[in-house]
Amino acid sequence: xxxxxxxxTEERPERLYVITSGRSSAANELDLVTLIVARTxxxxxxxxxxxxxxxxxxxxxxxxxxxxxxxxxxxVVSVLISDLLDEQQVLTRPPVPPADLPDLALIEKVIHGLxxx
Numbered sequence: 001x002x003x004x005x006x007x008x009t010e011e012r013p014e015r016l017y018v019i020t021s022g023r024s025s026a027a028n029e030l031d032l033v034t035l036i037v038a039r040t041x042x043x044x045x046x047x048x049x050x051x052x053x054x055x056x057x058x059x060x061x062x063x064x065x066x067x068x069x070x071x072x073x074x075x076v077v078s079v080l081i082s083d084l085l086d087e088q089q090v091l092t093r094p095p096v097p098p099a100d101l102p103d104l105a106l107i108e109k110v111i112h113g114l115x116x117x
Contacts, residue, residue, distance in 0.1 A: 016072070019049055020079040028082040028092075032064040032074065035093040036081055049080050050089075057090060 037060045042051035049070065056069050067077045084090040 016076050019047075019072075020076055028085050030063050030078045030081060030092070033062050033095040035060040035062055035095060036066060037091045037093060038089065039091055040089045047080075049076075050084060053077070053080055053084060054089060060093060062095070 036053070036057045038054045038057040040054060041058075042054045046054075049072065052070055053066055056066055061069070063074060063077060063081065066081070067074045070077060072080075081090060085092065
């Protein structure tokens with residue numbers, strides 16, 4: 001009998017505890033849409049989860065995407081990214097802001113002007 005499902009996405013709590021060295025929260029403020037970009041490449045002897053994050057983040061990925069790719073909970077990924085931030089191996093970028101919508105009154109004036117043509 002196996003302790004995890006066939007797809008391997010469920011982690012045992014003991015392993016997650018070891019991966020994060022018992023920490024349950026990140027030292028740096030990260031949210032689900034914060035973009036992470038690697039500044040370095042994985043090196044020999046690096047914790048496998050850190051190496052995986054560096055490999056994934058050669059192009060910007062959000063914290064939520066990293067969690068999905070690694071199969072680790074967001075809380076664990078946040079702790080690991082925080083470690084990499086402290087070691088200056090990754091950069092964070094704020095998410096791209098949504099486009100500002102034009103003023104509704106301006107749009108109505110343009111529509112009325114076009115209708116008069």
